[in-house]
Amino acid sequence: MQAPDHHKRSIRSFVKRAGRLTPSQQKALAELWPTLGIGYGPELLNLDKVFARAAPAVLEIGFGNGETLVQQAVENQDKNYIGIEVHEPGVGHCLLQARDAGIDNLRLLMHDAIEVLNAQIPLESLARVNLYFPDPWPKKRHHKRRIVQHDFLDLIADRLAANGTLNIATDWAAYAEHIDEILSRSDRFTCTERREHDGENPLDRPRTKFERRGLKKGHRIWDGCFIKTPDH
Numbered sequence: 189m190q191a192p193d194h195h196k197r198s199i200r201s202f203v204k205r206a207g208r209l210t211p212s213q214q215k216a217l218a219e220l221w222p223t224l225g226i227g228y229g230p231e232l233l234n235l236d237k238v239f240a241r242a243a244p245a246v247l248e249i250g251f252g253n254g255e256t257l258v259q260q261a262v263e264n265q266d267k268n269y270i271g272i273e274v275h276e277p278g279v280g281h282c283l284l285q286a287r288d289a290g291i292d293n294l295r296l297l298m299h300d301a302i303e304v305l306n307a308q309i310p311l312e313s314l315a316r317v318n319l320y321f322p323d324p325w326p327k328k329r330h331h332k333r334r335i336v337q338h339d340f341l342d343l344i345a346d347r348l349a350a351n352g353t354l355n356i357a358t359d360w361a362a363y364a365e366h367i368d369e370i371l372s373r374s375d376r377f378t379c380t381e382r383r384e385h386d387g388e389n390p391l392d393r394p395r396t397k398f399e400r401r402g403l404k405k406g407h408r409i410w411d412g413c414f415i416k417t418p419d420h
């Protein structure tokens with residue numbers, strides 16, 4: 189008897205948005221990706237080798253068009269930045285900005301961040317993980333697609349070094365409640381700061397494109413910083 193065919197569809201936190209690459213984004217992907225891009229694969233990355241130096245590594249999940257990511261990499265040249273995004277035009281845009289900024293402390297991956305974290309990011313290798321304005325999935329039947337879940341916190345905590353932080357921002361009040369609830373039930377993280385504001389007080393980060401959109405709609409912003417709890 190044949191083994192049953194298990195087509196287990198994993199629940200993803202994104203739907204690939206349609207969006208055409210501009211000619212310059214296309215060119216950036218062809219010309220800059222070989223230097224700044226990292227392909228998805230089953231092997232753990234050696235981050236010191238990837239950047240040809242040892243420095244604290246900061247990972248941003250879902251960087252959108254990358255403007256915040258590039259700005260942070262420019263402002264903190266003593267750190268290595270890794271960005272993960274599935275939206276190809278956003279990756280193309282980010283590559284162009286990185287080239288214009290002339291930085292060498294940034295590398296990008298274009299794949300589902302959950303799979304990248306599981307397969308390629310070594311345990312205790314990151315100093316900080318940034319999750320800025322994750323897709324809020326407002327409909328109840330879609331809540332399971334929200335990236336902030338218990339398993340996600342474990343995945344991140346395992347990859348953060350001692351005293352590493354998870355920094356999250358959202359403009360969606362119901363998602364902020366969800367994040368508060370999931371994090372308050374986790375023993376892997378301790379909240380070090382939490383603030384709500386009207387865009388004037390971002391927590392240790394530049395303003396992002398989606399944040400500007402939310403502010404235009406009159407949304408309030410919620411920022412939180414969570415430090416990895418020492419292992420017992």
Ligand SMILES: C[S@@+](CC[C@H](N)C(=O)[O-])C[C@H]1O[C@@H](n2cnc3c(N)ncnc32)[C@H](O)[C@@H]1O
Pocket residue numbers: 201202249250251252253272273274275278299300301302320321322323324335396397398399
């Ligand atoms: C609402 S946008 C925010 C973009 C950016 N952080 C900002 O604040 O402007 C969320 C982004 O996360 C990306 N994303 C969602 N889930 C992802 C995943 N599992 N892996 C990689 N990117 C993801 C989406 O493609 C989208 O570009």
